[in-house]
Amino acid sequence: MVSRIPAKRVLRLRSQGLSGRAIAFSQGIARKSVALVVEAANTQDMGFDDVADMDDGAVYALLFPGRGEHQSVFSQPDWQAVHRELARVGVTLKLLHGEYADRVTELAW
Template identity: 35%
Template sequence: MVDYKEILRLTSMGYSLRQTAASVGHSHHTVKNVLELAAKHGVEWPIDEDVTNAELEKLFYPERRTAGSHYAEPDYDYIHRELSKKGVTLTLLWNEYCERAYANG
């Protein structure tokens, strides 16, 4: 995950895009994009300590959070119980999962 707070902090200290990118381990294009989004949304350093990077990501990229997974979540407790039985394999459970998923659309 991008450390938005660190990017804003380093930039406020006068670091260049490339220096900031090297410090946070992302490309300078990512840093530039974050700074543009921060300016667009009026976010400046210093930020309240209670603001998290996840909250900043929701603010900067709301479309990333709206899309949910359209796959059915496996029942891991069921899988664990079934794998303890003799003759049950993960492949067999996978096939059962696929059949249920196709039946439920």
């Protein structure tokens, strides 16, 4: 899983007067990531004061709308049913996968 840029922390540190290089070093992220956050905030004329009461996810979504959203094109198994079946004696993940693959193959034909 790709981690998100800590946009709110970047804006907070930027408002305290730290340079992009210092922010990147202190947060363990790339300078380009810091530059992207600062550029997005400048484009939207936004500072830390505007996002101080928001959580990190909301700030990221505000600065980078639609980024990081992903919907799988593959159907997902019923994970609750998988966990219930795995709790039974003698049931293995390999066995469940074989049954799942058989059902998917039958639906495809």
